[in-house]
Amino acid sequence: MRHPIILSVAAASLALACGAGAALAQTATGTVQVNGTVANRCLFVTGDVVLDLGELSLLAGDTTAIGRLDGAKLTSRTATLNGWCNGVSASMAVEALPILNTSFTDAAPAGFDRRVDYTATATASPAGGAVSASDSTLAAGSGAGSTTGVFSSDIVVSFADPSTPTSGRLVAGAYAGSVIVTLSPAT
Amino acid sequence: MNKTILIGAALLGLAAAPAALAQTVTGTVNVTGSVAARCVVITGGSGSSFSGSIPLGELAGTDGTLSSTLSGSTNASPGGSTQFRVNCNSAAPKVTLSSTRLALSPTVTAPTGYANVIDYTAALDANLANGSTQTVSYVTAAALPAATVQSLSDSLANSANNLTVKAYALNTASGALLMAGNYASVISITIEPV
Numbered sequence: 001m002r003h004p005i006i007l008s009v010a011a012a013s014l015a016l017a018c019g020a021g022a023a024l025a026q027t028a029t030g031t032v033q034v035n036g037t038v039a040n041r042c043l044f045v046t047g048d049v050v051l052d053l054g055e056l057s058l059l060a061g062d063t064t065a066i067g068r069l070d071g072a073k074l075t076s077r078t079a080t081l082n083g084w085c086n087g088v089s090a091s092m093a094v095e096a097l098p099i100l101n102t103s104f105t106d107a108a109p110a111g112f113d114r115r116v117d118y119t120a121t122a123t124a125s126p127a128g129g130a131v132s133a134s135d136s137t138l139a140a141g142s143g144a145g146s147t148t149g150v151f152s153s154d155i156v157v158s159f160a161d162p163s164t165p166t167s168g169r170l171v172a173g174a175y176a177g178s179v180i181v182t183l184s185p186a187t
Numbered sequence: 188m189n190k191t192i193l194i195g196a197a198l199l200g201l202a203a204a205p206a207a208l209a210q211t212v213t214g215t216v217n218v219t220g221s222v223a224a225r226c227v228v229i230t231g232g233s234g235s236s237f238s239g240s241i242p243l244g245e246l247a248g249t250d251g252t253l254s255s256t257l258s259g260s261t262n263a264s265p266g267g268s269t270q271f272r273v274n275c276n277s278a279a280p281k282v283t284l285s286s287t288r289l290a291l292s293p294t295v296t297a298p299t300g301y302a303n304v305i306d307y308t309a310a311l312d313a314n315l316a317n318g319s320t321q322t323v324s325y326v327t328a329a330a331l332p333a334a335t336v337q338s339l340s341d342s343l344a345n346s347a348n349n350l351t352v353k354a355y356a357l358n359t360a361s362g363a364l365l366m367a368g369n370y371a372s373v374i375s376i377t378i379e380p381v
Contacts, residue, residue, distance in 0.1 A: 026225035028235050028273045030376040032352045034289055034309075036243035040367040043251055086251055087367040088295055127298040152300045152364060185367070 040087035042183035049157075051079045056099075056116065057170045067169035071162035074118055078159075081122075081181060084152035089186030091133075092155070093145035096120035098137040099177030101170075113164035114171045120179040121158050126151035136161065137177070145184065155181060224277045224380035230347070231271035241267035241354050243370075246289075246305065251364040253305065253357060260355035262310055262322060270348040277380040278342055284311050285334035288327045289357070289372040302363035309374045312351040315341040326356075327372075338381060352376065 058070045101114035108114040121134040126149050135143030157179050164170065231237040243266050248254045260266040286309035297303040310324040317340075325335045343349050352374060359365070 026223070026227065026235055026380065028226035028228050028237065028275070028378045030228075030232065030237040030239075030271060030273075030350075030352075030378075032238065032269060032309075032374040032376070033240040034243065034267070034286075034307075034354050034372040034374060035240060036246040036289060036305075036370045038247045038291075038365040038367050038370065039245060041247070041251055084251060084300075084364055086247075086301065086364055150295075150298050150301060150366060152298070 038086065040085075040090070040185035042083065042085040042087075042090055042185045044081060044083040044183070046080070046082040049079045049081060051077060053077060053099075053175075056175060068167065069113075069116060069162060069164050069170060074116070074159040074162040079157040079179070081155040081157065082153070083124075083155055083183055085148055085183055085185055086150055087185050088149050089147060090149060090151075091145040091147045091184045091186065092122060092124055092131065093142045093182045093184070094120055094122045094133045094135040094157075095142040095180040095182070096135040096137045097178045097180070099175045101173040102176050103173035104171045108166075108168065108171050111166070111168045112171050113166055113168040114173070115165055116170075116175065116177065117161075117163045117165070118159050118177075119161040121160065122155050122179070122181045123158070124148050124151050124155045125153035133181075142180075142182070145182075148183070157181065222276060224275075226273050226275035226277075226280060226378045226380045229272040229274055231269075237271045237273065239269035239271065239352065241269050241352070243267050243289075243354065243357075246357075246370060247365045252362060253302075253359050253365060257357040260357065262308075262312070262324075262353060262355060265310075265353035265355035266307070266357055268351055268353040271350045271352070272347055273343065273350055273378055274345060275343045275378060275380045279338045279340065279381055280313075280343055281336065281338045281379040281381040282311060282313065282323045283334050283336050283377040283379070284309065284323050284325045284374070285331070286325050286327055286374040287331070287372050288329075289354075289370045291366050291368045292371045293368075295366055295368065297363075297366055300362075300364060301366050302359040303366045303368075305357050305359055305365075305370065307354050307357040307372075310353045310355070311376060312353065313339055314344040314346060314349040314351075315339060316344050317341045318344075325374075334375075350378075
């Protein structure tokens with residue numbers, strides 16, 4: 001009788017062993033997604049510059065030219081802003097506003113002018129090469145925008161095509177104008 | 188005579204034998220069983236796998252560089268975290284932890300002064316049965332290091348949210364502006380019932 005009992009225990013153990021085999025060690029694995037976003041953005045590091053052109057009229061030379069606009073006072077100067085955009089479709093546009101006599105606001109007498117027109121060009125320097133945008137004070141509103149993409153650089157504003165409405169002599173007074181450079185982050 | 192007596196003794200012996208046969212028989216049945224080592228996902232998934240996400244939101248500060256909140260985040264005050272519950276029945280589960288870098292996706296080449304990838308510390312805080320918390324961490328880098336493998340000093344606590352996955356100490360090159368777009372990273376965790 002003893003042997004048959006032992007045999008059946010052995011069989012039971014075998015059955016239990018088979019059951020344990022189905023419950024093998026189990027490892028848990030996990031995955032965590034970490035996400036974030038960076039919004040399209042443009043920012044001027046140096047966004048306001050005052051460019052003092054000094055005396056705008058010719059003071060010497062051809063007597064017929066004395067008193068008229070000295071264009072070199074404008075074309076020889078530049079103003080440097082600094083800014084950046086972090087989006088691949090960012091763009092830059094320029095709006096140039098004429099330089100007007102702010103202390104003599106009446107209509108200029110014949111032979112005189114109180115307004116200076118010009119073309120302003122802003123040039124940024126993305127890694128792929130310089131990008132420029134321009135505007136003339138002779139046309140209202142901003143000039144066409146140019147795609148800069150991602151960049152962080154100086155933005156050099158230069159001047160060209162200086163003129164006055166009648167090529168007359170400039171009325172004495174204080175003159176002021178402005179160039180507005182707009183950096184637009186694309187959506 | 189002698190012969191007769193001997194036969195009688197033999198008969199006597201034969202008659203007494205049934206009474207002397209009473210004998211106890213004992214048996215032993217061994218009952219055995221086993222519990223396989225295992226880790227089972229209770230919350231955050233099912234079976235042997237779990238998953239979650241850590242949305243960090245806007246990564247850049249107002250100046251375009253990495254948010255100071257994220258760069259200054261710590262284990263105690265992480266940039267983001269998520270929790271799970273995994274039950275393991277072993278004394279010292281082994282944790283394996285690794286992560287990819289938080290990278291702009293789809294990728295765009297970053298010009299000088301910009302960054303399109305962010306390194307950070309991924310950490311798993313495990314609540315243990317003895318009441319303590321053990322942190323397993325992994326720090327991403329340009330050359331990703333080998334996964335961190337660490338055995339816990341005690342069994343996992345049999346409690347809710349016994350695992351917390353965190354992201355903190357985000358960093359880029361100093362002063363780098365972050366490229367616009369979506370950034371993604373994956374933290375991989377394995378818990379073995381050792």
